[in-house]
Amino acid sequence: MRRLGRIAICSVCFGIAVAAGHGxxxxxxxxxxxxxxxxxxxxxxxxxxxxDWHPWGPEAFAKAKRENKLVFLSSGYHACHWxxxxxxxxxTNPRVAALLNEHFVCIKVDREERPEVDHVYLTALNAMxxxxxxxxxxxxxxxxKPIAGGxxxxxxxxxxxxxxxxxxxxxxKAVIDFNTQAPDDILRTAELRAEQTRRAxxxxxxxxxxxxxxxxxxxxxxHLAETFDPGHGGFGQPPEFSGPKFPQPPKLQLLQSEAxxxxxxxxxxxxxxxxxxxxxxxxxxxxxxxxxRYSTERTWTVPHFEKMLSDNAxxxxxxxxxxxxxxxxxxxxxxxxxxxxxxxxxxxxxxxxYTSLDxxxxxxxxRYYVWTADELAAAVPNADDRAFLNPRLGLDGPANFEGAxxxxxxxxxxxxxDEPRFRTLQRQLLVARExxxxxxxxxxxxTSWNGLMIAGMAQAGHSLDDPAAVRKAVRAxxxxxxxxxxxxxxxxxxxxxxxxxxxQARIEGxxxxxTHLVHGLLTLHDVTGEAHWLAEAQRLTETMTALFHDPDxxxxxxTSPQHEALFxxxxxxxxxxxxxxxxxxxxxxxxxxxxxxxxxxxAQAEQTIRALAGPLEDQPSGLCSLxxxxxxxxxx
Numbered sequence: 001m002r003r004l005g006r007i008a009i010c011s012v013c014f015g016i017a018v019a020a021g022h023g024x025x026x027x028x029x030x031x032x033x034x035x036x037x038x039x040x041x042x043x044x045x046x047x048x049x050x051x052d053w054h055p056w057g058p059e060a061f062a063k064a065k066r067e068n069k070l071v072f073l074s075s076g077y078h079a080c081h082w083x084x085x086x087x088x089x090x091x092t093n094p095r096v097a098a099l100l101n102e103h104f105v106c107i108k109v110d111r112e113e114r115p116e117v118d119h120v121y122l123t124a125l126n127a128m129x130x131x132x133x134x135x136x137x138x139x140x141x142x143x144x145k146p147i148a149g150g151x152x153x154x155x156x157x158x159x160x161x162x163x164x165x166x167x168x169x170x171x172x173k174a175v176i177d178f179n180t181q182a183p184d185d186i187l188r189t190a191e192l193r194a195e196q197t198r199r200a201x202x203x204x205x206x207x208x209x210x211x212x213x214x215x216x217x218x219x220x221x222x223h224l225a226e227t228f229d230p231g232h233g234g235f236g237q238p239p240e241f242s243g244p245k246f247p248q249p250p251k252l253q254l255l256q257s258e259a260x261x262x263x264x265x266x267x268x269x270x271x272x273x274x275x276x277x278x279x280x281x282x283x284x285x286x287x288x289x290x291x292x293r294y295s296t297e298r299t300w301t302v303p304h305f306e307k308m309l310s311d312n313a314x315x316x317x318x319x320x321x322x323x324x325x326x327x328x329x330x331x332x333x334x335x336x337x338x339x340x341x342x343x344x345x346x347x348x349x350x351x352x353x354y355t356s357l358d359x360x361x362x363x364x365x366x367r368y369y370v371w372t373a374d375e376l377a378a379a380v381p382n383a384d385d386r387a388f389l390n391p392r393l394g395l396d397g398p399a400n401f402e403g404a405x406x407x408x409x410x411x412x413x414x415x416x417x418d419e420p421r422f423r424t425l426q427r428q429l430l431v432a433r434e435x436x437x438x439x440x441x442x443x444x445x446x447t448s449w450n451g452l453m454i455a456g457m458a459q460a461g462h463s464l465d466d467p468a469a470v471r472k473a474v475r476a477x478x479x480x481x482x483x484x485x486x487x488x489x490x491x492x493x494x495x496x497x498x499x500x501x502x503x504q505a506r507i508e509g510x511x512x513x514x515t516h517l518v519h520g521l522l523t524l525h526d527v528t529g530e531a532h533w534l535a536e537a538q539r540l541t542e543t544m545t546a547l548f549h550d551p552d553x554x555x556x557x558x559t560s561p562q563h564e565a566l567f568x569x570x571x572x573x574x575x576x577x578x579x580x581x582x583x584x585x586x587x588x589x590x591x592x593x594x595x596x597x598x599x600x601x602x603a604q605a606e607q608t609i610r611a612l613a614g615p616l617e618d619q620p621s622g623l624c625s626l627x628x629x630x631x632x633x634x635x636x
Contacts, residue, residue, distance in 0.1 A: 039496035039506070040110040041442045042078040046087060050097035053108040056117055058564070064105040064142035070179055070186075071140040072100055075109040075118045078442035079293075079306035079356035081365050082152040083135040088363070090155045090168050099172045103179075104139075111136070112355060112446060113494055113507060116559050120197065120566050125149045127196040139175055144567055145190035146197065148175070198568045211610045212617070214635075217627045220620035221258060221267065224251055232299050233274030243297035244304070247278060249314035250575040250583070254624035256321055258631060275322055279334045282400075282407035285369060286393060287429045289337030290345070291315050292369075293359075301400060301409060305366040305439075306359040309346055310449045310578050312338055316456030320463040329416055335460045339469055342453065348445065350483075351475035352495070353453045355446055358439040368439050370405040379432035385425055392422060444496035445503075447484050447513040450476055452578065454520030462527045470527055477524060480517060481536060484509075489543045490562070491517065508562040511572070511581030514544035518588045525595065534595055541588060545604070548581075554611030555582050573615040574622045582608055583625035590632045605629055 034054045035047040046053050054060035064071050074091075076083030090096045100106050111118035111134065122132045124146035131151075138149035153168040166174070179186050228234075229241040235248060252271055259267035278284060281300025283292050290312050292303035316338055323331040346354045361367045371379075376395065380386050390396040394409035401407050414422050454473045461469025484492045484505045491509030498504075518537045525533035547560035550571065558570040558581055572580035579587070589605035592598070609616075609630050616623050 035108060037498050039494075039498040039501075039504070040078075040113050040444060041440070041496075042076060042083075042110040042112075043108055044499065045078070046091060046108050049087070049091045050094060050101075051091050051106050052097075052101045053106050056107055056109050056114055060105050060107050061142060061144060067105070069103060069105050069142065070147070070175070071107055071142060071144070072104040073107045073109065073121060073138040073140055074135055075111045075114075075121065075138075076135040077111050077356070078440070079308065079358050080134045081304065081306070081359045082133070084358075084360055084363075086135050086137075086152050086168075090153070093155055096155055096168060096172070099169065099176070103172070103176045105142075112442075113444070115510060116563065116566065116570055119558070119570055120201070120568060121146060121149070123200050124193055124197040125151075127200045128193065141187065141190045145194040147186060147190050147193065194567050201568055201570055210613070211606070212613050212630055214631065216616050216620050217254075217258070217631045220254065220624060220627050223621045224255060224624075225266065225270065228270050228274075229298065230273070233270075233277035234295075234300070236298070241298050244294050245298060245300065246294040246577060247274075247283075247291065247311065247315060248577065249311075249318055250577075250579050250624040251621065252318055253314075254628050254631075256318065257628050260325065261631065271318075271322065272326075275319060276330065279319075279330060280410040280413075282409055284334065285337075285341065286408040286410055287369075287426060287433060288341055288344075289334070289339075290341035291338070302407060303366075304359060305369055307341075307345075307357040309342075309353050309355055309446075310452055312342060312346075313449065313452035313456035314578060316453075316460045320456070320459040324463045329419065330413055332464065335464055339457065339460055339464075339466075342457070343472070345441070347472075348443070350479050351472065352445045352479050353450050353476060355442040355444050355449065357441055361437045361439055366401070366407070368433070368436055370401050370403075370407055372399075372403070372405045375432075376406075379429050380425060388418075388421060389425055392418070444494050445484075447480060447491055447493055447495075447509060448516040450480055451513070451516035451518070451520040454517070455523040458520070458523045458527045470524075473520070473524060474528070477517075477520060477533070489539065490547070491540070491543075508560060510560075510563075511544065511548050511556050511558045512578075512584065514540055514548070515579075515581045515584035515588060518544070519584055522588060522591050522595070534592075537588070538592065538596070541592065544585070550611070554607050556585055556608070573612055574619070575625050579625035580623070582612055583623055583629070586626055586629035587632075590629050602633075605633065609633075 032048060033052050035043045038044055038047070038055055043055060061071070109117050118136060121138045122136055125132050125136065125138065128148070133151040135152055136149070137151060137153060139147045141147060153171060155169055156167040157170055158165045158167065224235065227236060227238065229236055232241070234245045235251065236242065236245060252274060255267045256271045258264065259271060278291070278300050281295065283295045283300045283303045285292065290307050293306045293308055293311060294304050296302045296304060316335065319331050319334050323335060342353065345357060348354060359365050376386065380389065391412070392410065392414055394411050395406055399406050454477050458470050458473040461467065461473065484495055486492065491513045492505035493507040493509050493513055495503050495505050518540050521533045521537040521540070524530070525537065548556040550557055555571055558572050572582055574580060575583055586605050586608040589601045589608065593601035593605065609626060612623060612626060616626065620627065
């Protein structure tokens with residue numbers, strides 16, 4: 001099965017067609033543009049580009065106003081494949097760089113460092129009727145309002161299905177001409193796009209609808225059951241259930257918790273099938289442990305190969321809960337091996353957790369993880385051992401990836417009697433693989449994602465009766481509270497080092513830094529029984545409420561007053577691949593109420609749920625984590 005980068009066609013507001021893709025990274029070195037002093041590995045990858053990149057900030061916009069230029073904004077992340085492709089094809093291209101430098105102020109954003117910037121402009125692109133992705137490529141006015149955009153663009157025009165699709169150079173020239181010939185139209189378009197974005201992010205109703213009931217939970221469960229793929233697990237559009245397929249932990253956690261609460265076998269079956277199918281597929285690293293980002297097709301065989309801390313953190317929680325409820329060798333192995341992967345690949349010397357591993361090695365996507373027949377024979381020279389492995393790792397059929405290579409799978413469960421031999425050969429393959437050039441690692445430390453991993457690692461350790469894993473979660477929590485919290489109790493978002501400098505905590509914490517870290521601390525309280533974790537969770541929750549609460553409409557903004565103001569302030573109203581800040585806040589309030597008996601936490605949970613009643617009514621399955629909080633509330 002061949003993994004191909006697909007390019008989707010869309011249009012920008014002034015009538016040019018543009019193309020869409022997905023994202024990637026490079027080695028941090030000092031460079032020649034304004035990114036050379038940054039600490040983000042993704043930004044440092046672009047520091048030697050001929051494009052005169054600026055980091056996001058008031059200086060770049062002041063320059064745009066001073067020089068009467070538009071802004072070109074490119075947002076991506078370190079592990080993103082198509083970001084790497086666009087960097088190689090366009091941002092190192094002298095012709096592209098000359099046009100960008102002469103006519104635009106160019107801003108490069110690491111979406112993991114500045115999630116509010118990425119979210120606003122991704123929403124703006126969606127509001128234009130276009131599908132988003134990374135790299136996110138946007139044209140802005142000098143005051144930051146969106147004009148037009150797209151995702152990945154090849155540098156030159158291409159013929160697709162008999163039509164000429166304009167490349168980046170053609171698009172740049174069209175934007176330049178449009179701005180030269182009709183600058184007033186540009187400004188009017190930007191105002192229109194900004195208002196569309198505000199409406200898309202607002203989603204408020206006056207008066208607010210009635211408080212959600214358990215019927216809303218049931219509506220979400222019904223929708224999830226209808227979109228469940230019974231053949232391969234996961235969710236999609238029946239009957240084809242074609243990819244891409246994401247694990248979607250918030251949906252699985254709602255099903256898992258409701259199956260436990262209501263003893264509903266059909267909900268438990270959805271979770272069990274999905275967890276088993278994922279861990280047997282290529283989305284799971286059968287040799288080194290840990291999960292890739294998502295599957296490009298229905299069967300979980302061909303992944304997008306980046307590995308993200310946040311995905312693995314949430315999947316540890318899911319598999320730990322499943323193993324605790326119904327212990328089995330398959331789930332024990334995935335917990336043990338994913339913990340080992342995190343320890344080996346994503347743990348810093350300080351005991352906190354790095355952000356991701358890249359999808360690519362050089363220009364080859366997934367090359368680190370796949371095997372040719374010759375590579376397998378060299379790693380496992382004994383023919384009997386290879387014969388043992390072939391059916392257990394999906395090697396007894398034709399190659400399933402590019403270059404006559406295999407993505408390893410586990411078509412059938414490995415019998416307990418075969419486990420020792422399998423483990424020996426698995427280690428043999430891992431040792432051989434570690435001799436290959438390795439994927440780049442994004443070494444920044446994100447408070448929010450570390451909070452998720454603290455929870456996942458603690459729960460996995462508890463499920464496995466592994467005190468060492470719990471101690472590692474404790475060590476990470478202690479470091480975050482000591483190093484990424486200011487003297488007045490505010491969290492910082494990221495901990496990273498600029499070239500030649502020691503790591504520093506920087507960027508004001510966002511809502512999910514607080515909510516996800518509080519989730520981790522409450523999990524440590526549950527697992528260890530130590531009261532100080534509860535006290536720390538309460539302190540952070542008080543700070544969060546003071547900084548982010550919306551006193552008029554309820555719920556919580558994503559940014560605090562300490563953050564630089566954009567043209568719209570975000571309030572997350574949907575879960576993504578992880579719980580939104582509002583959903584996690586509601587879950588935390590429920591847990592704090594149960595742990596302390598303090599009625600104020602119950603009231604805060606109810607208020608947060610009510611604040612999102614509109615989005616819940618419109619799309620219940622879009623807020624599955626919030627529904628977990630609703631389902632956990634008493635009926636009185």
